[in-house]
Amino acid sequence: GTADEEGGKDENAGDDAKNEEKTDFSVGMVTDIGGVDDKSFNQSAWEGLTAFGELNGFTEGEEFAYEQSNAREDYIPNLQRMVRDGYDLIYGIGFELKEDITTVAKQNPDTHFALVDDILDTENGVSITFKEHQGSFLVGVAAALKTKTNKLGFVGGVDSPLINKFEAGFIAGAKSVNPDIEVEVQYAESFADAAKGKIIATSMYDSGVDVIYHASGATGNGVFNQAKDLKQNDPEREIWVIGVDRDQHEEGQTGDYNVTLTSMVKRVDVAVEKVATMSMNGEFPGGEQLEFGIEEDGIAFATTNTEAMTEDIISTVNEWQDKILNGDVNVPQTREELDAFVKELQ
Amino acid sequence: MEHVIEMLNIRKEFPGIVANDNITVQLRKGEIHALLGENGAGKSTLMNVLFGLYQPEAGEIRVKGEKVNITNPNIANELGIGMVHQHFMLVEPFTVTQNIILGNEPKDKLGKINLKKAEQEIQEISDRYGLKVDPSAKISEISVGMQQRVEILKTLYRGAEVLIFDEPTAVLTPQEINELIEIMRSLVKEGKSIILITHKLKEIMEVCDRCTVIRKGKGIGTVEVSETNPDELASLMVGREVSFKTEKKPAEPKEVVLHIEDLFVKDARKVDLVKGLNLDVRAGEIVGIAGVDGNGQTELIEAITGLRKSQSGKISLKDKKITNLSPRNVTKSGLGHIPQDRHKYGLVLDYPIGANIVLQTYYQKPFSKVSVLNYKEIYNKAKEIIEEYDVRTPSEFTPARALSGGNQQKAIIGREIDRSPDLLIAAQPTRGLDVGAIEFIHKKLIEERDKGRAVLLVSFELDEIMNVSDRIAVMFDGKIVANVKPEETNEQELGLLMAGSITEKVGD
Amino acid sequence: MTSNNRLFGILVPVISVILGLIVGAIIMIASDVNPIEAYTALWNGAFYDAFTIGETIRRITPLILTGLAVAFAFRTGLFNIGAEGQVIVGWLAAVWVGLTVDAPMIIHLPLAVLAGALAGGLWGFIPGLLKAKLGVHEVIVTIMLNYIALYVSNEIVRNVLTDHGTSTEQIAASASLGSEWLQNLTLYSRMHYGILIALFAAIIMWFIIQRTTVGYELKAVGFNQHASKYAGMNVSKNIILSMVIAGAFAGLAGAMEGLGTYGSVSVISGFTNLGFDGIAVALLGANNPFGVVLAAILFGVLKEGAGEMPSAGVPTELVDIIMALIIFFVASSYIIRWVLLRFKKEGK
Amino acid sequence: MLDILQSIVPTVLFFSAPLIFTALGGVFSERSGVINIGLEGLMVIGAFVGIVFNLTFADVFGDFTPWASLIAATIAGAIFSIIHAIAAVSFRADQTVSGVAINMLALGVGVYLTKVWYDKGQTDMVTEPFLSTNIPVLSKIPIIGPIFFEGIYVTSYIAILFAFIAWFVLYKTAFGLRLRAVGEHPMAADTNGINVYKMRYIAVIISGALGGLGGSVFALTIVSNFSHATIVGQGFMALAAVIFGKWHPLGAMGAALFFGLAQSLSIVSSGIPLLEDIPQIFLLIAPYVLTILALAGFIGRAEAPRANGIPYVKGSR
Numbered sequence A: 001g002t003a004d005e006e007g008g009k010d011e012n013a014g015d016d017a018k019n020e021e022k023t024d025f026s027v028g029m030v031t032d033i034g035g036v037d038d039k040s041f042n043q044s045a046w047e048g049l050t051a052f053g054e055l056n057g058f059t060e061g062e063e064f065a066y067e068q069s070n071a072r073e074d075y076i077p078n079l080q081r082m083v084r085d086g087y088d089l090i091y092g093i094g095f096e097l098k099e100d101i102t103t104v105a106k107q108n109p110d111t112h113f114a115l116v117d118d119i120l121d122t123e124n125g126v127s128i129t130f131k132e133h134q135g136s137f138l139v140g141v142a143a144a145l146k147t148k149t150n151k152l153g154f155v156g157g158v159d160s161p162l163i164n165k166f167e168a169g170f171i172a173g174a175k176s177v178n179p180d181i182e183v184e185v186q187y188a189e190s191f192a193d194a195a196k197g198k199i200i201a202t203s204m205y206d207s208g209v210d211v212i213y214h215a216s217g218a219t220g221n222g223v224f225n226q227a228k229d230l231k232q233n234d235p236e237r238e239i240w241v242i243g244v245d246r247d248q249h250e251e252g253q254t255g256d257y258n259v260t261l262t263s264m265v266k267r268v269d270v271a272v273e274k275v276a277t278m279s280m281n282g283e284f285p286g287g288e289q290l291e292f293g294i295e296e297d298g299i300a301f302a303t304t305n306t307e308a309m310t311e312d313i314i315s316t317v318n319e320w321q322d323k324i325l326n327g328d329v330n331v332p333q334t335r336e337e338l339d340a341f342v343k344e345l346q
Numbered sequence B: 001m002e003h004v005i006e007m008l009n010i011r012k013e014f015p016g017i018v019a020n021d022n023i024t025v026q027l028r029k030g031e032i033h034a035l036l037g038e039n040g041a042g043k044s045t046l047m048n049v050l051f052g053l054y055q056p057e058a059g060e061i062r063v064k065g066e067k068v069n070i071t072n073p074n075i076a077n078e079l080g081i082g083m084v085h086q087h088f089m090l091v092e093p094f095t096v097t098q099n100i101i102l103g104n105e106p107k108d109k110l111g112k113i114n115l116k117k118a119e120q121e122i123q124e125i126s127d128r129y130g131l132k133v134d135p136s137a138k139i140s141e142i143s144v145g146m147q148q149r150v151e152i153l154k155t156l157y158r159g160a161e162v163l164i165f166d167e168p169t170a171v172l173t174p175q176e177i178n179e180l181i182e183i184m185r186s187l188v189k190e191g192k193s194i195i196l197i198t199h200k201l202k203e204i205m206e207v208c209d210r211c212t213v214i215r216k217g218k219g220i221g222t223v224e225v226s227e228t229n230p231d232e233l234a235s236l237m238v239g240r241e242v243s244f245k246t247e248k249k250p251a252e253p254k255e256v257v258l259h260i261e262d263l264f265v266k267d268a269r270k271v272d273l274v275k276g277l278n279l280d281v282r283a284g285e286i287v288g289i290a291g292v293d294g295n296g297q298t299e300l301i302e303a304i305t306g307l308r309k310s311q312s313g314k315i316s317l318k319d320k321k322i323t324n325l326s327p328r329n330v331t332k333s334g335l336g337h338i339p340q341d342r343h344k345y346g347l348v349l350d351y352p353i354g355a356n357i358v359l360q361t362y363y364q365k366p367f368s369k370v371s372v373l374n375y376k377e378i379y380n381k382a383k384e385i386i387e388e389y390d391v392r393t394p395s396e397f398t399p400a401r402a403l404s405g406g407n408q409q410k411a412i413i414g415r416e417i418d419r420s421p422d423l424l425i426a427a428q429p430t431r432g433l434d435v436g437a438i439e440f441i442h443k444k445l446i447e448e449r450d451k452g453r454a455v456l457l458v459s460f461e462l463d464e465i466m467n468v469s470d471r472i473a474v475m476f477d478g479k480i481v482a483n484v485k486p487e488e489t490n491e492q493e494l495g496l497l498m499a500g501s502i503t504e505k506v507g508d
Numbered sequence C: 001m002t003s004n005n006r007l008f009g010i011l012v013p014v015i016s017v018i019l020g021l022i023v024g025a026i027i028m029i030a031s032d033v034n035p036i037e038a039y040t041a042l043w044n045g046a047f048y049d050a051f052t053i054g055e056t057i058r059r060i061t062p063l064i065l066t067g068l069a070v071a072f073a074f075r076t077g078l079f080n081i082g083a084e085g086q087v088i089v090g091w092l093a094a095v096w097v098g099l100t101v102d103a104p105m106i107i108h109l110p111l112a113v114l115a116g117a118l119a120g121g122l123w124g125f126i127p128g129l130l131k132a133k134l135g136v137h138e139v140i141v142t143i144m145l146n147y148i149a150l151y152v153s154n155e156i157v158r159n160v161l162t163d164h165g166t167s168t169e170q171i172a173a174s175a176s177l178g179s180e181w182l183q184n185l186t187l188y189s190r191m192h193y194g195i196l197i198a199l200f201a202a203i204i205m206w207f208i209i210q211r212t213t214v215g216y217e218l219k220a221v222g223f224n225q226h227a228s229k230y231a232g233m234n235v236s237k238n239i240i241l242s243m244v245i246a247g248a249f250a251g252l253a254g255a256m257e258g259l260g261t262y263g264s265v266s267v268i269s270g271f272t273n274l275g276f277d278g279i280a281v282a283l284l285g286a287n288n289p290f291g292v293v294l295a296a297i298l299f300g301v302l303k304e305g306a307g308e309m310p311s312a313g314v315p316t317e318l319v320d321i322i323m324a325l326i327i328f329f330v331a332s333s334y335i336i337r338w339v340l341l342r343f344k345k346e347g348k
Numbered sequence D: 001m002l003d004i005l006q007s008i009v010p011t012v013l014f015f016s017a018p019l020i021f022t023a024l025g026g027v028f029s030e031r032s033g034v035i036n037i038g039l040e041g042l043m044v045i046g047a048f049v050g051i052v053f054n055l056t057f058a059d060v061f062g063d064f065t066p067w068a069s070l071i072a073a074t075i076a077g078a079i080f081s082i083i084h085a086i087a088a089v090s091f092r093a094d095q096t097v098s099g100v101a102i103n104m105l106a107l108g109v110g111v112y113l114t115k116v117w118y119d120k121g122q123t124d125m126v127t128e129p130f131l132s133t134n135i136p137v138l139s140k141i142p143i144i145g146p147i148f149f150e151g152i153y154v155t156s157y158i159a160i161l162f163a164f165i166a167w168f169v170l171y172k173t174a175f176g177l178r179l180r181a182v183g184e185h186p187m188a189a190d191t192n193g194i195n196v197y198k199m200r201y202i203a204v205i206i207s208g209a210l211g212g213l214g215g216s217v218f219a220l221t222i223v224s225n226f227s228h229a230t231i232v233g234q235g236f237m238a239l240a241a242v243i244f245g246k247w248h249p250l251g252a253m254g255a256a257l258f259f260g261l262a263q264s265l266s267i268v269s270s271g272i273p274l275l276e277d278i279p280q281i282f283l284l285i286a287p288y289v290l291t292i293l294a295l296a297g298f299i300g301r302a303e304a305p306r307a308n309g310i311p312y313v314k315g316s317r
């Protein structure tokens, strides 16, 4: 289709743009404030890029590289720097880069851009988004099956459409299993306020919640901290946390116990690698929105904690996963859709 | 003759000036030794050297014949030298006891201060020398006089044998001064020796045995008080003849300029300090308000000048009602105010002396137009006043802070008079100044009177009141209890009036 | 003496910067990196080409203004830790006007900038009022207002300026400080005309403080409230005024970001740090408007250059360390002067 | 109601503890006349050292690790604060400036070393954090027991204990008297033979120790790892507590507890019937608005130590 032709065109144009000694394909990424070691999607993206590089025998810093951002104002300089260094495809990791990468993409029509987690609406850019609501739905199911009190908790970072997707999916999943389940929702208004996370977790667990799903970055540290503290004090007590973005099993480890029930895993690496390959083969889907969900292997749930995620829990979750795949279930992405969805259930 | 202290050929320099230049002072046991000199002569500096706050560049100090090296106040204390500083060294939020024991506190093994013990000890010393202090009172809540007695206690508590007083009487009321003199006498009776810095020759003549004179940092010599007289002392220190009785022709009072009617004013603690006061000041006369500190003088002045709200009553300046006007509007209505506390109110110490000269007029032409300052004009005016009032300062750009109190005061007076106000209020205008400066300031006040201005003088110094005023209004308990002519009264009578023990002669 | 002072006034900061860089080098050697490479990277990060220079300038712009915001209050003896919050509200207000008002540029742009200043001024007015009337310590109030600004701004972006979005539309071109010309000149850097506003603001502050009766009063109140009252000045009014003007400067800084750098306002999950850096800039600049400009330039260059340091294997935080050290050395100018005097004496 | 209390009190306590420690540090420093807005930085150093020590020596010290970490952090804070002392006391630096520098330096050093040592932006989670416990006996008391003594961090009570100790030291001992005198009227203290510089050094170092302690308590009870985002503004809240508490140890403690209460109320209240309808935003800003109102309302004017922020120069006046 047109995308391909354009892709081709851009390729050649790109070639000319590139500085002499680099004739081959090269790809770079600009992190958001997290950095490539954030144990989260920046890291995951970099893993994807590294895998891609190794697969093609590229060398880091040459054909594939990253630029670290320490503040919002670094995005533009970093993106421009990579453009200047002649990278053919440049990833922006995280919705925070949306405005900036759009600007840069418009200014550099000969370079390919890809934005993770939000919409990049230019001819030379693709949007890589994930169906977090699907993954959240699945962990919601798991939570519903695990809870003894029929009370679940959701801790969000900053109240935003993206995080609302997690919220909606999670509640939908839980209620699908058992409509009577209550879900307490709290936003910390920060991705870095562990204290707030811990206070929220405390009040949730105290009010009888026994599973908390957090989508709140470092704020989640506080949630894990409180869960582990309760667990240590009373090993009998059922206390669970559901991780986000990657398998947060490690965070849940405390002594002989692990409070991480499961995690909603976002395979940014898969997405990044896929798009890079397409672009290298001249099939860059310029202007398209690639949404990675379960069927694209972009979304999964962790089963590391085998004691917690029992066989039948996993099998039930898988049943729901199939329902999503074959379209029986259409997971809500916003609070509005959620309300409708819940009405359906009654 | 045995000397407890000998300061031989002391030299002390500060950036720019030699504060002490080869000064020798020898203090005999059991004597009260006066140190006399103009503002900035180097008295405080010399004593700070003796107390270990400054190190001398040259010269030596002997205590009981032993050469000593006093590198800090601790050593001074150990040598039995105590100092009552010109500016009190008291921690306001602390109690009397806390201030006194500070530095060598009686404590138990926990390090907990044993206040009971300390308070008893202090009470004893206080009684022995008749100091009458309440050990548990907060410094911020006691009178200046008592604060000074606390300073004295501090030195005695540390077993001082030699006490240094730096201008102790500058801040005291006549009553307090008499008490202090008694205290000093009882101290020498107990075998203590005293060095007394004062600008008041009367006091020297009254209590001192000998007097060492310093002029511009140099030692002029030591005289037996019994063999000298005030005029000699004055000319010794200034280097010329000084007249005390500022001669002036009789006043010709004209129309009433300041009219106060049944005025009531509360102080910070919301108690009435001015209670139905009536007062008139006429053009061409100097009215001196005599009174013991704390009888409402301060509140009265603050009320007139707009710094404090008056509860009721009426104040008018030239028939214009100024009751509870803002300070600015009062000033505009023709008031000049030489404030009691020059460092607190009179000056912005961090501003150049020049900027201080226009403190009330900066917003007016020619010093500013459309609220843009005109420095040329400002500093010209400053030069003018600095010359006319002989303010000793390196330049008009020097920060006011670096001037001596005497010169700071001259600058303030120049500023206030230069506005040629209808009413000039002078509160304690000569406190802490040397006779030369005092003479100068008195002259200026009288000049203003002769120009037909009304002058209201508030002072705790009776002889200042007697010297300068044309009419004396005695203030007691928030009211004017008497109006007397200086030539028709004497200090005894005034003292009694001020004490409220006789109340006839109520005028107006 | 005065010529001496002027000499020191220049020498001390210069020496401080050099010392800071030296210590930085030592640290790098300690963590075996080549300081030369690192500093070269730093330099390139800030001055490599027109683009980086443009970016450096745009980074300097708001720093000047927050620096002024802190410095101005300091002159009246007030410590404005609230620049952070004032920036946020200024940013929000400016963009708000930029989005909602529809007018030709000559009206729209000034209006938007003004909105930013006003919002910042309001945010300064609150602590000013509380300080003047109730004696509440401005430091606490401004700290608290920082958080309030952050959360309220986020809320407004989410539910008023957008329908539950994280970032507003781009502002109308008629309210933008950006310019084709500057962008072409600087290879699409985000440099915008704000720098002119910032420099102008510095001149304004100098003028107010040094040349006007307003400044005369503000400083007098800062030095001695009793004397100011005695002289007929309205102490409360001056305290409030000082905080309002300071807030307005910070508000402008926000407007620069909103109308220049980003052209929008977003939900932010933490402080911008422009305000806190402003404190450092102000103090480094000795609360003098031109000192502030120089300090802001130094900061901007270091911060922008830091972006390149990882390429030399040095964490960007090294630059924070260096900046902190520079501040220390400047603050300790007393000792530096002392040493210098020693040398002078030896010299004679 | 009870169960609400039961969930509020512990949160208040663990949230406030780090603020109390740090604010007490601030009280010591400022009582001696040295402004310390470097508290934030001191907390950062404390958090950093606390976490790194914990990660490194977990297997050496075993269960004692968290305590050892606190001690290490306390010492580190004390040492770090010497920089502030030298600048502010000996070099007569503007104390605010030096405080700001402390904040930048601490964060710089912390994150820099984290990246150099762990080559990533944040450390791993500690394996030996502090755990809340039920105070033996006491937690058995009906009503009060569960509220005040169940699921409590010992550090919280240590913080409160420290506040009283600080009060005793500052107001009952010779050391305290001298320290406060130095902050009110250094020259008076000097003439009484007190070494002003020494007292101020000690005070600043104490504030460093307590700041470091506060930071590490925060890290080890709440966050359990270190990154640039571990300490964000707690130091400034502590500073606010110092002033809010009128430079008095118990006042500062009260203020810190007040902040904690406001914070946890703003979260718990979403579960309290009449409060749950209030829009989130109001609950979010409530703690800060309440603080301002409290100050404007009944706390009012706070008198700082007279000589606070003024370098002492012997022989000047």
Ligand SMILES: Nc1ncnc2c1ncn2[C@@H]1O[C@H](COP(=O)(O)OP(=O)(O)OP(=O)(O)O)[C@@H](O)[C@H]1O
Pocket: B014, B015, B017, B018, B019, B037, B038, B039, B040, B041, B042, B043, B044, B045, B046, B086, B404, B405, B406, B432, D315, D316, D317
């Ligand atoms: N700390 C100081 N720094 C610089 N110069 C000083 C200092 N203290 C005093 N001087 C200078 O030393 C000289 C003597 O000052 P000193 O205070 O001893 O005068 P004084 O005799 O006590 O005056 P007064 O009667 O007003 O108290 C003054 O000219 C003053 O300028």
Ligand SMILES: Nc1ncnc2c1ncn2[C@@H]1O[C@H](COP(=O)(O)OP(=O)(O)OP(=O)(O)O)[C@@H](O)[C@H]1O
Pocket: B039, B040, B044, B086, B401, B402, B403, B404, B405, B406, B431, B432, D316, D317
């Ligand atoms: N910081 C300073 N630098 C230079 N000189 C100073 C300084 N402080 C005081 N002085 C000098 O010390 C001398 C005495 O100062 P002081 O304030 O005691 O004056 P004063 O005449 O005693 O006024 P007052 O008795 O009202 O305090 C003055 O001559 C003044 O110039």
Ligand SMILES: [Mg+2]
Pocket: B043, B044, B045, B086, B166
């Ligand atoms: Mg003197």
Ligand SMILES: [Mg+2]
Pocket: B039, B086, B167, B405, B432, B433
């Ligand atoms: Mg004097």
